[in-house]
Amino acid sequence: MTEQRTEPAPAAATNGGGGALLEASHISKVFGGLVAVNDVEFRVPQKAIVSLIGPNGAGKTTFFNCLTGLYRPTTGRVTFDGADITAKRADLVTRAGIARTFQNIKLFRTMSAIENVQVGMHSRMRSRFTGMVLRTPFNRREERESHEKARELLKFVGLRRHDELAMNLPYGDQRRLEIARALGSDPKLLLLDEPTAGMNPQESEELRRLMETLRSERGVSVLLIEHDMKVVMNVSDHITVLDHGEKIAEGSPAEVRSNPRVIEAYLGSQA
Amino acid sequence: MSTAVASLRTNAANVRRLLPNWVWALVFIVLAILYPTIINAMVSAPDDLLDASIQTLAYVIMALGLNIVVGFAGLLDLGYVAFYAIGAFVVGWLGSQQFADVNGGNGIHVLVPGQGLSGPTPGIHINFFFVIFIAATFTALWGVILGAPTLRLRGDYLAIVTLAFGEIVPRVFENSTSGIFGIGSTDFSNGRQGITPIDKINLPWSNTPFSSLDLEKYYYVGLAMLVLVIFFNIRLRDSRLGRAWIAVREDEVAAAAMGVNLVRTKLWAYAIGAALGGFAGVFLGSVNNTVNVDQFEFGLSVFILCMVIIGGMGNIWGVILGAVVLSMMNRFGLPKLNGVPEKFGLDFDVTSVNFGIFGFFLLVMMVLRPEGFIPSGRRKLELREAEIDEADHIGAESDRQVYEVRQA
Numbered sequence: 001m002t003e004q005r006t007e008p009a010p011a012a013a014t015n016g017g018g019g020a021l022l023e024a025s026h027i028s029k030v031f032g033g034l035v036a037v038n039d040v041e042f043r044v045p046q047k048a049i050v051s052l053i054g055p056n057g058a059g060k061t062t063f064f065n066c067l068t069g070l071y072r073p074t075t076g077r078v079t080f081d082g083a084d085i086t087a088k089r090a091d092l093v094t095r096a097g098i099a100r101t102f103q104n105i106k107l108f109r110t111m112s113a114i115e116n117v118q119v120g121m122h123s124r125m126r127s128r129f130t131g132m133v134l135r136t137p138f139n140r141r142e143e144r145e146s147h148e149k150a151r152e153l154l155k156f157v158g159l160r161r162h163d164e165l166a167m168n169l170p171y172g173d174q175r176r177l178e179i180a181r182a183l184g185s186d187p188k189l190l191l192l193d194e195p196t197a198g199m200n201p202q203e204s205e206e207l208r209r210l211m212e213t214l215r216s217e218r219g220v221s222v223l224l225i226e227h228d229m230k231v232v233m234n235v236s237d238h239i240t241v242l243d244h245g246e247k248i249a250e251g252s253p254a255e256v257r258s259n260p261r262v263i264e265a266y267l268g269s270q271a
Numbered sequence: 272m273s274t275a276v277a278s279l280r281t282n283a284a285n286v287r288r289l290l291p292n293w294v295w296a297l298v299f300i301v302l303a304i305l306y307p308t309i310i311n312a313m314v315s316a317p318d319d320l321l322d323a324s325i326q327t328l329a330y331v332i333m334a335l336g337l338n339i340v341v342g343f344a345g346l347l348d349l350g351y352v353a354f355y356a357i358g359a360f361v362v363g364w365l366g367s368q369q370f371a372d373v374n375g376g377n378g379i380h381v382l383v384p385g386q387g388l389s390g391p392t393p394g395i396h397i398n399f400f401f402v403i404f405i406a407a408t409f410t411a412l413w414g415v416i417l418g419a420p421t422l423r424l425r426g427d428y429l430a431i432v433t434l435a436f437g438e439i440v441p442r443v444f445e446n447s448t449s450g451i452f453g454i455g456s457t458d459f460s461n462g463r464q465g466i467t468p469i470d471k472i473n474l475p476w477s478n479t480p481f482s483s484l485d486l487e488k489y490y491y492v493g494l495a496m497l498v499l500v501i502f503f504n505i506r507l508r509d510s511r512l513g514r515a516w517i518a519v520r521e522d523e524v525a526a527a528a529m530g531v532n533l534v535r536t537k538l539w540a541y542a543i544g545a546a547l548g549g550f551a552g553v554f555l556g557s558v559n560n561t562v563n564v565d566q567f568e569f570g571l572s573v574f575i576l577c578m579v580i581i582g583g584m585g586n587i588w589g590v591i592l593g594a595v596v597l598s599m600m601n602r603f604g605l606p607k608l609n610g611v612p613e614k615f616g617l618d619f620d621v622t623s624v625n626f627g628i629f630g631f632f633l634l635v636m637m638v639l640r641p642e643g644f645i646p647s648g649r650r651k652l653e654l655r656e657a658e659i660d661e662a663d664h665i666g667a668e669s670d671r672q673v674y675e676v677r678q679a
């Protein structure tokens with residue numbers, strides 16, 4: 001646990017304090033003839049909460065997938081924490097320090113909540129094959145520590161039924177479990193894809209507080225895709241708006257709210 | 272009926288909870304050790320039964336190996352027999368007179384009785400207990416080589432490709448009478464005749480090989496190998512790698528996004544599954560005293576897969592039970608029934624329709640109990656999802672209960 005809290009400090013040092021944690025330039029993704037993401041510039045500063053919004057089909061999730069290595073961007077470059085991670089394999093991106101959740105919940109359904117989080121820690125565990133078979137003291141300690149850390153993370157996101165199978169958890173808890181699982185890899189940047197979908201206002205509010213705790217206590221930056229404007233406007237330092245794969249606006253919540261192009265994208269042109 | 276099964280299960284769980292797990296393990300090991308003595312005292316023709324049991328031990332090892340690939344990692348492998356074949360051929364090469372010219376006809380001997388009636392025995396002769404590990408390593412390597420091209424495939428496509436590998440490997444051996452893959456001119460397999468005889472097992476510190484009538488000794492060697500394999504399986508299941516396998520089975524995309532290296536995780540599953548196939552292959556090669564391509568047919572891959580499915584995919588104890596039941600039925604049960612059709616005026620042997628019988632058995636199982644004899648908690652939930660009563664799981668103290676189901 002201590003390890004996790006100290007981690008953001010050296011990261012900030014390597015970036016000279018003011019540098020961006022994540023920098024994506026000229027990202028495009030083309031599927032056949034469809035341009036899903038078109039030349040998007042994007043940056044996430046250290047310890048920031050930034051949001052990506054836009055109407056359905058604007059290319060937000062595609063953009064997420066380009067950042068996390070699930071898609072290979074057609075053009076562009078992604079730099080994270082000073083290293084080029086463009087088109088790296090998803091597991092290497094996670095190892096580098098980006099963790100994500102999914103819009104349509106993708107938990108390991110037949111594993112318990114604890115085990116789900118332990119899988120999230122996979123890239124931070126170092127037991128080798130022989131260690132697992134012989135159950136060396138190192139392996140034992142690592143297993144025990146991962147178990148304790150998983151419990152701690154589940155408590156942190158507010159999930160109480162630790163030994164329950166993921167599929168038996170109620171919807172809100174599944175969302176929470178996805179966040180805990182993502183936090184298992186000690187990320188510096190957490191990508192949340194519509195985390196409040198299907199949550200009631202009280203749960204959304206809890207989630208908003210969780211994101212702020214993440215930033216203040218653990219130094220984790222958050223990149224959020226969200227439709228719930230109340231959450232977005234309350235929590236974000238900076239908002240980027242996508243429409244038809246293109247960035248149409250960005251700025252502080254107040255700026256974005258009053259931007260005529262954003263209003264047009266959401267409400268349609270009144271001409 | 273389901274309530275009867277449920278009450279049976281709770282009773283079984285209660286009995287199981289009376290003693291800690293290691294005591295149960297000890298009880299089963301002691302029973303397995305006493306087994307030859309018990310059947311000697313109770314059965315009129317114990318040799319038949321013991322012979323079937325020895326074969327069964329090897330099949331259990333293979334089923335456990337396949338369970339890692341299919342049950343844990345969720346990669347449907349229909350060509351598992353290939354690894355049995357490779358393992359068996361390794362003992363054919365390293366424990367027979369196949370390479371008679373080696374070392375100027377004097378042969379190579381490692382901890383085996385070296386002198387024949389007329390001077391040293393030609394060929395390579397390495398002690399069985401070394402060969403099993405050499406073969407396991409070698410087949411693991413082939414598991415990786417055959418697994419690598421299939422990594423991008425899933426489900427049906429994976430099954431078809433592995434099926435092809437299961438056919439190709441024995442054919443390669445069959446045609447390797449003059450060099451392998453067209454390289455060299457050494458005879459690797461004797462074609463359809465196969466390699467025979469294979470060296471008898473001898474303990475590394477002893478100079479007398481087991482006599483082929485000494486079934487008990489073979490039984491104990493097989494049992495020791497099986498205990499080692501079970502230990503190995505349990506350790507892996509409860510490790511970081513075991514969790515990664517299940518994560519990959521559940522959702523590849525999510526697993527990759529959580530930092531699981533898909534390629535490495537799947538290749539480990541193939542390698543370990545293959546190694547266990549090779550392990551059993553050496554044992555069977557030695558016990559059967561021959562390595563012959565006719566042994567490695569597609570039906571065997573399916574047979575082993577049936578053991579895994581009927582026993583309970585993903586559950587080590589279920590798979591063991593499934594393998595014991597099917598293999599004993601095949602080797603011991605059905606031959607005993609050979610006289611039955613004649614009594615009804617029918618003219619066939621029960622053994623000749625064994626696959627028909629197993630097919631029917633599988634069908635019945637799939638209808639009545641698709642999750643297998645002893646399902647893994649995970650698997651059962653997947654298959655019986657619809658039947659789960661919400662109330663059962665939302666109950667306040669359900670944590671402990673669910674944990675118990677998973678151990679079942």
